[in-house]
Every structure is written in structure tokens, then in C-alpha cells.
Amino acid sequence: MQETGFTPAHIVRLYDRFEALDKEKTGLLRPQDFGAINGLAMNPIGDRIIGAFFSPGQETVDFHSFVRILAHFRPEDKKRPKDPSMPEPVNSRTSKIKFAFQLYDQDKDGKISRAELLQVLRSMLEMQVTEEQLESIADRTIQEADLDKDDAISFEEFRKSLEKVNIDHKMSIRFLR
Amino acid sequence: MACRTCLWLLGTAFFTCTVRLVVEGTEVGAPQGSHPEPGVVGSNHSQAGGGHGSSISGIQIVTFKWHHVEAPYLIALWILVAGVSKMVVELNHSLTSVIPESALLILIGWILGGIIYGAGKMQTFTLTPTVFFFYLLPQVILDAGYFMPNKLFFSNMGAILVYAVIGTCWNAATVGLGLWGCWLGGAMGDIDIGLLQFLLFGSLIAAVDPVAVIAVFEEVHVNEVLFIMVFGESLLNDGVTVVLFNVFDAFVSLGGAEIDAVEIIKGIISFFVVAFGGSLVGIIFALLISLLTRCTKNIQIIEPGFIFILGYLSYLTAEMLSLSAILSIVFCGICCQKYINANMDECSVTTVRYVMKVFANGSETIIFVFLGISAIDPAIWVWNTGFILLTLLFIFVFRFIGVFLLTWILNKYRLVPLEFIDQVVMSYGGLRGAVAYGLVAMLDENKFKEKNLMVSTTLIVVYFTVMLQGITMKPLVTWLKVKRAAVTELTLAEKIQNRTFDHMLVAIEDISGQIGHNYMRDKWHNFEERWLCWLLMKPSARKSRDYIFNIFHQLNLKDAMSYVKEGERRGSLAFVRNETKADVDFNKKFRASFSEIMPDIMADNMGPDHVPLSSILQDIVPSVCLDMHEQDLEMRESEDFNAHHLLQQHLYRGRKQHRHRYSRSHLETNKDENEVQEIFQRTMRSRLESFKSAKMGVAPAKKIQTKHQKKDKPQKMPNGNSTDKSKNHPYGDKDLEFSEGDCGSGGEAAGDLFPMRAYGVEAGIVNPAFMAEMDPMDNMQQMQQIPHVALLPQTLNSFDP
Numbered sequence: 001m002q003e004t005g006f007t008p009a010h011i012v013r014l015y016d017r018f019e020a021l022d023k024e025k026t027g028l029l030r031p032q033d034f035g036a037i038n039g040l041a042m043n044p045i046g047d048r049i050i051g052a053f054f055s056p057g058q059e060t061v062d063f064h065s066f067v068r069i070l071a072h073f074r075p076e077d078k079k080r081p082k083d084p085s086m087p088e089p090v091n092s093r094t095s096k097i098k099f100a101f102q103l104y105d106q107d108k109d110g111k112i113s114r115a116e117l118l119q120v121l122r123s124m125l126e127m128q129v130t131e132e133q134l135e136s137i138a139d140r141t142i143q144e145a146d147l148d149k150d151d152a153i154s155f156e157e158f159r160k161s162l163e164k165v166n167i168d169h170k171m172s173i174r175f176l177r
Numbered sequence: 178m179a180c181r182t183c184l185w186l187l188g189t190a191f192f193t194c195t196v197r198l199v200v201e202g203t204e205v206g207a208p209q210g211s212h213p214e215p216g217v218v219g220s221n222h223s224q225a226g227g228g229h230g231s232s233i234s235g236i237q238i239v240t241f242k243w244h245h246v247e248a249p250y251l252i253a254l255w256i257l258v259a260g261v262s263k264m265v266v267e268l269n270h271s272l273t274s275v276i277p278e279s280a281l282l283i284l285i286g287w288i289l290g291g292i293i294y295g296a297g298k299m300q301t302f303t304l305t306p307t308v309f310f311f312y313l314l315p316q317v318i319l320d321a322g323y324f325m326p327n328k329l330f331f332s333n334m335g336a337i338l339v340y341a342v343i344g345t346c347w348n349a350a351t352v353g354l355g356l357w358g359c360w361l362g363g364a365m366g367d368i369d370i371g372l373l374q375f376l377l378f379g380s381l382i383a384a385v386d387p388v389a390v391i392a393v394f395e396e397v398h399v400n401e402v403l404f405i406m407v408f409g410e411s412l413l414n415d416g417v418t419v420v421l422f423n424v425f426d427a428f429v430s431l432g433g434a435e436i437d438a439v440e441i442i443k444g445i446i447s448f449f450v451v452a453f454g455g456s457l458v459g460i461i462f463a464l465l466i467s468l469l470t471r472c473t474k475n476i477q478i479i480e481p482g483f484i485f486i487l488g489y490l491s492y493l494t495a496e497m498l499s500l501s502a503i504l505s506i507v508f509c510g511i512c513c514q515k516y517i518n519a520n521m522d523e524c525s526v527t528t529v530r531y532v533m534k535v536f537a538n539g540s541e542t543i544i545f546v547f548l549g550i551s552a553i554d555p556a557i558w559v560w561n562t563g564f565i566l567l568t569l570l571f572i573f574v575f576r577f578i579g580v581f582l583l584t585w586i587l588n589k590y591r592l593v594p595l596e597f598i599d600q601v602v603m604s605y606g607g608l609r610g611a612v613a614y615g616l617v618a619m620l621d622e623n624k625f626k627e628k629n630l631m632v633s634t635t636l637i638v639v640y641f642t643v644m645l646q647g648i649t650m651k652p653l654v655t656w657l658k659v660k661r662a663a664v665t666e667l668t669l670a671e672k673i674q675n676r677t678f679d680h681m682l683v684a685i686e687d688i689s690g691q692i693g694h695n696y697m698r699d700k701w702h703n704f705e706e707r708w709l710c711w712l713l714m715k716p717s718a719r720k721s722r723d724y725i726f727n728i729f730h731q732l733n734l735k736d737a738m739s740y741v742k743e744g745e746r747r748g749s750l751a752f753v754r755n756e757t758k759a760d761v762d763f764n765k766k767f768r769a770s771f772s773e774i775m776p777d778i779m780a781d782n783m784g785p786d787h788v789p790l791s792s793i794l795q796d797i798v799p800s801v802c803l804d805m806h807e808q809d810l811e812m813r814e815s816e817d818f819n820a821h822h823l824l825q826q827h828l829y830r831g832r833k834q835h836r837h838r839y840s841r842s843h844l845e846t847n848k849d850e851n852e853v854q855e856i857f858q859r860t861m862r863s864r865l866e867s868f869k870s871a872k873m874g875v876a877p878a879k880k881i882q883t884k885h886q887k888k889d890k891p892q893k894m895p896n897g898n899s900t901d902k903s904k905n906h907p908y909g910d911k912d913l914e915f916s917e918g919d920c921g922s923g924g925e926a927a928g929d930l931f932p933m934r935a936y937g938v939e940a941g942i943v944n945p946a947f948m949a950e951m952d953p954m955d956n957m958q959q960m961q962q963i964p965h966v967a968l969l970p971q972t973l974n975s976f977d978p
Contacts (some may be wrong), residue, residue, distance in 0.1 A: 007611065015273045017689060021688075034688065035864075036948075037687050037688060038286050039683070039684070039686075039687035040684055040687055040688070041860050041861065042853055042856050042857050042860070043680055043683060043687070043856065043860075044680055044829050044856050044858060045677065045680045045681065045684065046680075046684050048577065048864070048865075049681060049684040049688070052686075070685065070688075070689050071688055072695065073685050073689075082877065086562050087945055089647070098909065100674070100678070100681070103677070103681070111401045120290075120673075120677070121673070121860070124673070124676060124677065124680070124829055125824075125828060125829070126827040126829065126852070126855065127855055127859070128827065128829075129823060129827045137669065137823055137824065141669040141673065142667055144668050144669055145670045146666070146671055153670075156403075158670075161670040161671065162670075162671065162674060164671070165674065165675065166672055170675065170678040170679075170682070171678055171682065172537075172827075173680070173682060173685060173686060173689070
């Protein structure tokens, strides 16, 4: 598990968790196993997160992929030498932003369209917000972030809009260090 | 307006004091105790000693029978004064956010003490050990135990114990020895004291005080792990303190010569006996309470009374057996929370919670006020610069050293290391308080010639820690957390994204199971489910506990089922399109079952995923939203403003770090309950809808072959799922029909993985859907499967919501 950067102790712990989630002991996780985690039902984007674990076309998640996805949330290794020949580690800033991007971009066309943004907004805003309000928010958001005026947010634009945000802080879970 | 009220209140406070003093002043040469005046006719002048009526000149219409009511009157008056002081303190909120309440209360105590002193009545009102230990402390500790976040507490138990036991011993030893060394070196001048007395003093001054810690940490928001460490330590170190105090007290009595290895070993053994014995007493009383509340179905009005009485009894019993009383009452509170919350009527639970807070708050206020008053007593003041300053220095420095040392050791074994900032806060937050004062006041003057010196020093230490450290704690914490986001206006995208990140983190935390599973925990959970719940909880409570989550899905599925049946009956798609009929009225149904579980809200459940909804909701409810510091925007353009404003108002707040904030003065009523409900309903609704979409695909495909040709590929159900459940339900044939074969998608893009997955899950759904008619009580196992099954991921390409 070198590429994820987890320590053996962590891997063991994650494996225990994987096994606990895998109620039927098939060695693979299915959406309903995730669904059983009750906290996720309370999360506005819980279902999207569940979806992120499954690669397109896959119905199950094996341990390797499970760990890989979780590795995105490891805090960054500050001391990592910047070696351009090595592939980008999973928990680098870029990879984290990419993960976040993919949550929005469900159809994987590399852009967050207005419709996709609307969906996310809808799920994160209270019920009392009306459609027009939603649309105006979405419009303004795209206006702010969209630099090439194609009415969608590409990955680069997305990344640019987050350049002031401390991604490492916002997208890391300490105990996965 | 506030000024006037303030002055008015201060005036009242002074007035009550003067009244009392005047009243006191009228007892000229009266005996100290209050003797009830004999008979109806009394006289103003106290000739109470005789107990016979004095000669009267005529019938007195109204008499002033002060001594008749003296004792209770004074007590009530003092409680009133304490309450009024608290009101005065709370008047100005900006003041209390800078200076913690406890410090202000001590200040008021000084003022009051000054008044009393000025009126010539010193020493009448001090914080005596008896009053403190028997009447003021138990409620505070019971409150701490009852509201303790169990999961957090027990998962950090190892670290807490290390700090409590080893840390306190370290503090005691170093302070004692340090002072002894300095005394030998002559820094303190000539005082009549010895090594053992120093060690005793060290042991009583070493303990971190729970009352003071809570009072200060209420204002300072720290993360929950840090909080539970300090809090837990302050509660559990009583075991050590009691033992050390008694041991050294006995040693001092014995004299230095008698101490040999046997005595020391006895001391060590007594530690274990005291600590575990105390906890055991507490646990026994917790069992008693739970059993009692189990049987009080018919007389619910007296339930709260039991809690308090038995809690108090556990304290006294432990005290009687010379075990650790604080440990006893803490464990009593910790262990009984869950069961009594489940067993008791909702009103009783609210009563208990609220009254406990009232008592704890009241006690704490009285304690601090009296700590202030007790200072204004010249008789006790002995000033020895060396002793006092060195004590202050040593407790401060050695606390830091101790914490850092222990943390360094602990971090080798912890998966989540404690950071530098945490350690600093933990060291700085080691406040001493009234317990130390109570202990020192209990010392025997004959054995301890320098008792007054010790009392003075203890008071100064308490004031120093509570006031100085209390006041500077918050700025220190803020200063340490230097890295703050630049105070610029965030763009919409950033705001949305920030919130998304928060939700994401929370979700990932849940998925990765921050609290790891381990063998012991699971074993305990199983044991508890099987035996303890059976023994200690009312049968009805047991049932509702387990099935709350499932009730919801039962409702879900009942509706889904009825919907399908309708579809089958009508046999047309036109019906299927009309969603409104089959729509579940979440609000009504959810609220109904939700209100039943209200008592459960605070019930905490140790264990992994199959936790009942109640405790989930308790977990979920975010208590503090951190990012409320968003800047108010200037109006750039009205549109823009609206968008930001909308976001600020209506974005769902995620769960934050502080969900387990323990607060002395605030009951955690679920402020964001509505939000949680709403999110939950929406998630369920969307899952239900995708389920319906599955049904919509399946039902027509099966029954109405003609009408609908779904294009998508048939999905193979994971066999494990279907065969499992098909075994035990009556509608075998129908089940099989549905479980294999075509599942249409909503006609959406095949590339979208969600519908596919939805149908993968569907097979499982069908069976329980039909089984929903069976008595849910019968198959717990099956019903527990329901959460998996009905929780379909949201179909993003939503078809006509």
C-alpha cells in the first residue's frame, strides 16, 4: 500500500472497519453496506460520497479501492520532495481537489454544468429556498468562477476558485495521518 | 436600562446583606444555636436558653421570632444571595466572555466578605468542609456524570487514566518534594513542618478540580478530545487524591518513624481498593436506579426523586466506606444515564435533566461565592512569601512538565497524537479549585501546626488558577491557533465549497469509522444488548430503542408496498406517474415516531453501526457551528448580496467537532433538530424515489408486459442478498419473481451508475417489503437489514421529483 502512504497500523484499522461494514463477508462492499452507516443518512451529500467510492460501472468496492479513496483524506506530507517523475500522490492538493470536483461532476465530462451545480446546491440548501433563488445562486457562482465563459466550470477554473482555501486543512482527517 | 437593573440588583444584594447583619446584631448575648421559642407567646429578646416563657405584660399580636427560623432562613438567604450574584455577573455578556463567571463570582464573594467583615461579623460564613463535601459537591459531580458523553469518555479512558493517576501522583510528588527541598534550603524561613506534611500538602494541591475546569472551559471552545481529557482527568483524579490524602494523613499521625515498607505497600493497595471500590459502589447504585425506574411505570411522578436520592446515597455510601465518593457518584451517573433515559417518561427525563442543571449551577455558584467570602478572614491569613510563591511556581511548572512527559509517552500508542497546542491547553487548564480548599480545611490543627499557612496558600493558588488562568485561557487559545483564514470576503464558490468540504469530511469520518472496532468493545456491546438491556430497561423502552430507525423504513416500505399494490391493481402506468398519491407524508409519520423517542435523545450508545436513531440524532445534532464568523458583506450588487445572504441563511450546517460540548448552564436541546430531520427526510425520500423508480420499472415489466419495454440490461442480483431473505418470508413466489429478471432503470443514461446500483440492491428490498406486514418485532435481524436495503443512493438524474 505504498502509494496510499498509510502506515501498517492504519491499514489494519481500515481493514477492520472494512470487515465490519461488510456484513455478509463477501470481501466486497456494496452500496447498501454504506447505506447502513446511519450518519450518512443525515448528510446532505452522503449519497454522493457513497457514489464516489464506486468506479463507474462497478457495483462493488474492494478493500484496495476503499483504501485508495480514503487515502485522499490523509493530511498532506509536507516534507515530500517534489519529484516530477513520480505520479502525484493520492493526498496531494491536486488530487484532493480532483476528488471534490468529481463529486460535482457526475457525468464525468470534465465540467461542472449548471444543472450539476444546481443539483448540489439543491441538496445542500434548506427546503425553503425556492427554485428561482437556487438558480440565481447557481448563476452567480458560475459567473464568478467561470473564466472562459462557457457556462460551466472546468477543473482548472474550479481549482483556481479554491486557491485561497486551505485544502489540506479542509479535506483531511487527522486520524488518517 | 441595563445600568438601572444592575444597580437595582446590586442594591438588593446589599440590602439583603444588611438585613441579615442587622438581624444578627439583635442577638445580644444569645446562644449560638437557634432554639425554637416555646409556645405561642414569645418575646423579642432571646431568653431561649431557659426554654420557658418570660413574663409577659399582655398578648403580643405580632412577634419577631428570629431564632425560630434562624438556621433555615440564613441558608435560604445565602442561596438567594448566590443566585442574585450570578444574575449580576450575567448581566453584562461581554464581561463574562472575557472574565469567566467563576472569577467574577469569587470577586463578588470578596465584596460580600468585605461587607460582613466590615460589619464585624467575620468567620460566621465560611465554606466549611462538611457543608462543601456533603451538600455542595455531590450535585456538581452527579451532573458531570449524568451528562458525560460516554462514548468519548470510554474511548479515551486509557489516556484519561494515565493523566489522572500518574499525572496526579507526579504532581503531588514533585510539588511536595520540591517544597521540602526548598524548605531545607531555607527559602521559607522557619516553619514547623516536615517532609510528610509537605507531601500531604502536595497531594491536596495537585488535583485538578472539576468544578473550576468546567467553569472555564465553557467559554473556551476546544475540540472534544481535549475537553474530555481534561474533564475526565479532573473527575477521576479524586481516587488518587483521596488515597494520597488519607495515607499521608495517617503517616503524619503515625510519625515518621513508623513508616516502613509494609505501610507503603498498604498505601498502594489502598489506592486500588479505594478507586475500584468507589467505582463499584457507583455502579451498584446505577443498577439500583435503573431497576427502580424500570418498575415505576405507574407512579411516574416520583421517578426524578429516585435519581437524586440514590445518586446522593451512592456518594454517602462510598464516603461511609472510606472509598472515593466522587468516583462513586461519577460512575453512578455514567452508568445509569442510558437506562433511565430509556425507562422514564419523557417529562421525567426533562425534569431530571433540568433540575440537575439547576442544582449543579446553584452549587457551583455558592461554592465560588463562598470561596471568595472565606478569604476575608484575617484569622487564617499567614503570609510566607517563599512558601506561597514557590507553591505557585511548582504547580505551574510541574504541571507542564508532567503533561508533556505523559503525552510524549502516550503519543507512541495513540493513533491520533495529541498536538502541541492541545498539550499546552491541557497543562494550562489544570485548575485547582474548591476541592483542594475543602481538603485543606479538614486538616487537624494540632497535627499540622502550619495549617493556616497551608489554607492561605491554597486559597491563593485557587484564586490564581481560577482567575488568572481562567481569564487568560481564551486569549491564549486564540493566539495559539494563529493560522486563520484571511479575513476576506469569500466568493460564492468558496462558501459553497467550504460547506461541501465540511459535509464531506463528516461523511468520510463516518465511513472510515473514526472509532475503530475492537474486540472488547464489540463484546461489551453484545453483552450489554443481551443482558443489561433485558434486565434494566422496560420492555417497551427496549423495543422502541431498537426499532426507531427501522420504524422509519417500515413506514417507507409500507408506503412503497402499498404503492406497488396500487400499481398492480390499477395496472397502468398513468397511476405510476402520479407521485403525489403514494407520497409518504414524512412529517406526520416521522414526527409521531420521533416524539416517542425524545427521551432517548440523550441516550448514548456505545457501539458500531447498528445504533438506534435516537443516539444517531443525538450524535448528529451539531451543537456549535464554527463558521459563523462569515463577514457581513457590503452590498455589491443586490443580486450578489442576495445570493450570499441566501447561502448564509440556508446552507445546511454540518456536524462539527463540538458535538459533545458539556455545558453547566445550557441544556443541549436539539437546536438543529429540524435541520437534521429535514436532511434525513430528503435523503430517505430520494432513496424511496429511486426505489419507486425501480418498482416502476419492475412492476410494469412483470405484470404489464405489454406496456413497457425497458431498454436497459437486466441486472443480476447479488445472490447472497436474495437467497438470504427468500428463505424466511411467506410470499416466496412473488419474491422470486421480483428478485430475478428485469429491472428497468428510469430510462436514464446507462452510464449513470446509480440506477444500476439501485437495482442491484432492489432484490433485497422486495423481501422485507413484503415482510413488513409481519410483526417487525419478530425478526430483528431482518429488520436490521432494512436500512441497507432501503437506503438507495440518490439518483442524480432525478426523474420528476
